[in-house]
Each structure stands twice: as C-alpha cells, then as structure tokens.
Amino acid sequence: MSYWFCRMPAVGASGAIFGLVGSVAVFVLRHKDIVGGGKEDLQHIAHVIALNMVIGLLSNGIDNWGHLGGLIGGVAASWLIGPAWKHESTSRDGKKLFIDSAPMYKLLKNKRVPKQWK
Structure with missing residues (x-):
C-alpha cells in the first residue's frame, strides 16, 4: 500500500509488525473459546493499532500506508492459511x-x- 498510495514509499519492519498484529487478531477471533473469550486481547490489539496510527498521523516520516498494508496483509493471510x-x-x-x-x-x-x- 505504501508503494501505491504514498508519494515517498518506505520499507521497514513496522509493516511486518502490523501484519503480525493483524494475524494475532484473526487467531483470537477464531479461537475465542481456546483463549478464554479474547475480548481483552482484541481491545489491546485495537488500542495498539489506533495509538500507532495516531502517532503516524502526527509525525513526519512515518508511513501509515505501509502500516495499514501490513495489517490488511496479516489479516488476509491469517484468515486464509492460518489455523x-x-x-x-x-x-x-x-x-x-x-x-x-x-x-x-x-x-x-x-x-x-x-x-x-x-
């Protein structure tokens, strides 16, 4: 998403971290009974995503498109091939x-x- 929507696309580990966060969210949603409901976990994940997106909007040089792309990619991959x-x-x-x-x-x-x- 960074490549498509950002004037100066960036690369880095933060997009991959967002992908892992999205993957964990899908795992928790799928396995609520195994992880004990998962409501608190999902709230923590939502807070982390929201906080990082706000920091990205308020700071120069942070590519939120890369973060969003990583998040969507992690969710999609985990939904399709995750357990x-x-x-x-x-x-x-x-x-x-x-x-x-x-x-x-x-x-x-x-x-x-x-x-x-x-």
Missing part, C-alpha cells in the same frame, strides 16, 4: 483432539490434498 481449529473429539486419556478447517482447505478441496491435511 482454524475445531474441537473434533476427546481421546481416551482426556485430551481434546482438534481439526484444522482453515479456508485454504476448502479452496484446495478439488485439488489433490495430502491425507494428513484432510
């Missing part, structure tokens, strides 16, 4: 067994998929 665990059953020794139902598996449904992915 989407669903409780399938419980083993004899009491351990919960999960299956991964990330959207990429549905996209690959008509393709030849290794058995361990199903």
Whole structure:
C-alpha cells in the first residue's frame, strides 16, 4: 500500500509488525473459546493499532500506508492459511483432539490434498 498510495514509499519492519498484529487478531477471533473469550486481547490489539496510527498521523516520516498494508496483509493471510481449529473429539486419556478447517482447505478441496491435511 505504501508503494501505491504514498508519494515517498518506505520499507521497514513496522509493516511486518502490523501484519503480525493483524494475524494475532484473526487467531483470537477464531479461537475465542481456546483463549478464554479474547475480548481483552482484541481491545489491546485495537488500542495498539489506533495509538500507532495516531502517532503516524502526527509525525513526519512515518508511513501509515505501509502500516495499514501490513495489517490488511496479516489479516488476509491469517484468515486464509492460518489455523482454524475445531474441537473434533476427546481421546481416551482426556485430551481434546482438534481439526484444522482453515479456508485454504476448502479452496484446495478439488485439488489433490495430502491425507494428513484432510
């Protein structure tokens, strides 16, 4: 996004950090039951994003387009290929067994998929 929308595009690690933050947000949203609801986590993530975007708007030389692009990229990648665990059953020794139902598996449904992915 920096390349497309900024007069002086920048590169740096901050866009990647925003991507990781977006990825964590998707993970927490998908696995609310595993992470204990996730409401506080999502509020913290929203505060971090908002604070950094405001700092970027108030400071020269900070590329918010890069931050926004990283955030969107992290959310999109995590939604598509990130884990989407669903409780399938419980083993004899009491351990919960999960299956991964990330959207990429549905996209690959008509393709030849290794058995361990199903």
